[in-house]
Amino acid sequence: MKVLAILYKGGEAAQQEPRLLGTIENQLGLREWLESEGHEFIVSDDKEGPDSVFQKNIVDAEVLITTPFHPGYLTRDLVSKAKNLKICITAGVGSDHVDLNAAVDAGIEVLEVSGSNVVSVAEHVVMSILLLVRNFVPAHEMIERGDWQVSDIARNAFDLEGKVVGTIGAGRIGYRVLQRLRPFDCKELIYYDYAPLPDAAAKAVGARRVADLKEFVAQCDVVTVNCPLHEGTRGLVNAELLKSFKKGAWLVNTARGAICDKDAVAAALKSGQLSGYSGDVWDVQPAPKDHVWRTAKNPLGGGNGMVPHYSGTTLDAQARYAAGTRSILENYLKGTDQEPQNVIIGRKGYETKAYGQR
Numbered sequence: 245m246k247v248l249a250i251l252y253k254g255g256e257a258a259q260q261e262p263r264l265l266g267t268i269e270n271q272l273g274l275r276e277w278l279e280s281e282g283h284e285f286i287v288s289d290d291k292e293g294p295d296s297v298f299q300k301n302i303v304d305a306e307v308l309i310t311t312p313f314h315p316g317y318l319t320r321d322l323v324s325k326a327k328n329l330k331i332c333i334t335a336g337v338g339s340d341h342v343d344l345n346a347a348v349d350a351g352i353e354v355l356e357v358s359g360s361n362v363v364s365v366a367e368h369v370v371m372s373i374l375l376l377v378r379n380f381v382p383a384h385e386m387i388e389r390g391d392w393q394v395s396d397i398a399r400n401a402f403d404l405e406g407k408v409v410g411t412i413g414a415g416r417i418g419y420r421v422l423q424r425l426r427p428f429d430c431k432e433l434i435y436y437d438y439a440p441l442p443d444a445a446a447k448a449v450g451a452r453r454v455a456d457l458k459e460f461v462a463q464c465d466v467v468t469v470n471c472p473l474h475e476g477t478r479g480l481v482n483a484e485l486l487k488s489f490k491k492g493a494w495l496v497n498t499a500r501g502a503i504c505d506k507d508a509v510a511a512a513l514k515s516g517q518l519s520g521y522s523g524d525v526w527d528v529q530p531a532p533k534d535h536v537w538r539t540a541k542n543p544l545g546g547g548n549g550m551v552p553h554y555s556g557t558t559l560d561a562q563a564r565y566a567a568g569t570r571s572i573l574e575n576y577l578k579g580t581d582q583e584p585q586n587v588i589i590g591r592k593g594y595e596t597k598a599y600g601q602r
């Protein structure tokens with residue numbers, strides 16, 4: 245069996261830190277086991293263009309493993325060339341790098357390691373909310389520059405207490421964000437999701453559901469995006485929706501870059517319609533050097549909390565998604581049933597309800 249894995253390059257860090265399991269160097273800890281079972285294991289970060297290791301090997305690979313942090317984009321065109329492909333495994337959470345409808349048509353299963361990094365992301369979301377609301381990044385930059393002008397920072401720094409925070413998507417991550425926000429005494433926690441939380445769960449975090457997206461964003465001081473990327477969420481936060489945001493709201497997106505319109509967000513930040521934008525996900529990864537989100541600022545020169553895609557790849561998370569990837573592979577090899585929560589596309593099509601209403 246040929247197993248192809250597209251992972252990110254870890255370089256010196258991965259040689260020094262073996263717990264960087266999601267790298268091409270440390271290979272999710274799978275090589276020894278897979279080879280001892282007689283399987284071929286191709287691992288690379290080279291994923292763009294017809295001559296890439298990804299595209300050359302996808303034609304006869306039976307298993308594709310890719311990490312969302314450095315995704316091998318399995319387009320419909322590549323699905324049609326992948327004649328031997330039976331299963332795609334996402335080493336992490338979020339399988340939008342696979343054209344899921346094409347996978348259904350081709351009978352390819354798609355699984356992810358559900359839950360493996362949801363706490364990692366929820367913690368990052370709370371940090372991102374705080375760093376925007378409290379105007380942290382410009383304050384730190386000022387210190388590094390050797391300057392000291394408290395009023396320049398304080399003029400745009402607020403408390404999270406008393407604000408309305410809303411999540412688009414109240415699944416594993418969105419719900420954990422709400423749980424973690426409870427002690428901050430926000431004015432209200434609200435959510436927008438076509439799947440209502442069970443009453444007891446909503447009550448436990450004190451969250452109210454708002455069914456209309458425009459009405460939802462109009463009530464939020466902070467919006468955090470925690471839904472998967474699919475046909476119904478691509479470009480969801482666009483110029484039109486941003487007009488309904490409260491003037492000066494903060495937006496955090498650790499879900500997927502393409503859920504937010506790149507140029508509309510940059511324009512809203514520039515005009516002050518948004519006070520800040522923060523997150524770790526980009527519409528193409530790695531993000532081009534000149535991507536507007538790298539440098540976009542609000543009129544006061546702050547409001548940018550962007551980082552590379554790493555919130556869900558802490559060392560703790562890597563241990564969990566490496567173990568989960570192996571477990572999915574073992575089930576596949578033994579022909580035993582997969583854990584239901586990991587199955588995005590099963591033998592009969594979509595098994596999850598999280599990738600859009602269909």
Ligand code: NAI
Nearest residue numbers: 337338413414415416417437439471472498499555556598
């Ligand atoms: P989940 O499946 O537990 O929850 C997703 C929720 O979004 C579900 O409740 C679903 O009903 C809701 N949803 C789907 N479409 C929606 C729409 N149009 N409007 C409102 N809600 C909608 O997924 P989980 O574990 O919470 O992860 C969510 C996403 O976060 C992943 O799909 C992935 O894209 C992203 N993620 C990012 C990571 C990072 O490192 N930045 C790491 C892990 C996940």
